[in-house]
Amino acid sequence: MKAENIQRICVAGAGQMGHQIAMLCALGGYETTIQDVNETALTKAESTLETIMNKWVAKNKISNEAKKAAFNRLHFTASLEEAAKDADFVIEAIVEKLEAKQVLFRQLDTIAPNHAILATNSSTIVNSLIAGVTSRPEKVVNMHFFFPPLVMDCVEVVTSEETSEETAQLTMEVCRRINRAAVLLKKEISGFIANRILGALQKEAVYLYENGYADFEDIDIICKKALNYPIGPFELMDLSGIDVGYYVMQQRYAESGDPEDKPAACIEDKVKKGELGRKTGKGWYQYEKEGVRN
Known part of the structure; x- marks a missing residue:
């Protein structure tokens, strides 16, 4: 063709x-x-x-x-x-x-x-x-x-x-x-390139949050102010949909069997509550209405 x-x-x-x-x-x-x-x-x-x-x-x-x-x-x-x-x-x-x-x-x-x-x-x-x-x-x-x-x-x-x-x-x-x-x-790997890099950042951000080193808002501020990221990792989860990331982690765990690949407890809690980010009006942050960049 x-x-x-x-x-x-x-x-x-x-x-x-x-x-x-x-x-x-x-x-x-x-x-x-x-x-x-x-x-x-x-x-x-x-x-x-x-x-x-x-x-x-x-x-x-x-x-x-x-x-x-x-x-x-x-x-x-x-x-x-x-x-x-x-x-x-x-x-x-x-x-x-x-x-x-x-x-x-x-x-x-x-x-x-x-x-x-x-x-x-x-x-x-x-x-x-x-x-x-x-x-x-x-x-x-x-x-x-x-x-x-x-x-x-x-x-x-x-x-x-x-x-x-x-x-x-x-x-x-x-x-x-x-x-x-x-x-x-031309070579397969779960998560490809961008999401493997983003996943590593998100995993570390969630670890720091869950272990009480900083609030998620502060982690986002540091990533934006010190690392010059346009959006923080928790803001990005809200934008993409927390459930999307959750399913990705579930799939990777199913493939690897490595407990390190399982979704973090705080992510699982958000999904169970239906707090999926911008599309539901609440995720890590609260949103007045659904918003999509255009």
Whole structure:
């Protein structure tokens, strides 16, 4: 398959990552369908994207004509069959749980055309753990966007030993067309590059907090003032979603069996309370309303 043969993209999952990835694809000229089993999530996704794109128009980041053209290429459906049956490229953006992704990829393998590439936006799960449930492991790849995708100009494209070079290069070409800087990693490791580095920082920050060396607010201040980080580790957890990090740690522990990889008690407590960060109005910090950078 050649890059020009990729015309239709399916994005499975309309959550905080999926809907913005889909808009990038539509802005890049692809006929794009967002699929989610939750109708409410689809409605919210469309409303959120309207708000973001209207702000872009107001700031002259995009013309009103380009915005209308992108929305004309963007479609919403609760049916996976409808979304994937004619797709040339599929991007999965559902919950960060291996079992859920495996279930979805089994379905996609049956529904999507044989030529279609199946990409996972997983932030930590290597694609070889998912590809095995399909009949096309050579066409499965990691395509890890960063939150929020409409702002963050980076994608980690990660191949397994079975991912073909054609799949890797076509995925890189899709990234170029949607105006995102892509980095190709030809060796798998759980968490890839950025999240392994961020994870090490977060792990140490949580250790210092749980052991009473400093309050989380002070740790954030030190990281921003002394290390010149744009955002502290606890603020970043709130922005990304505390549950997302929790599932990542659970998955890494399942793979390694190392107690050091288990989610910290304070993280687990936040998830049990439903205090997941900005998206719920409370995490480490209190928020008056949900906010997404755009």
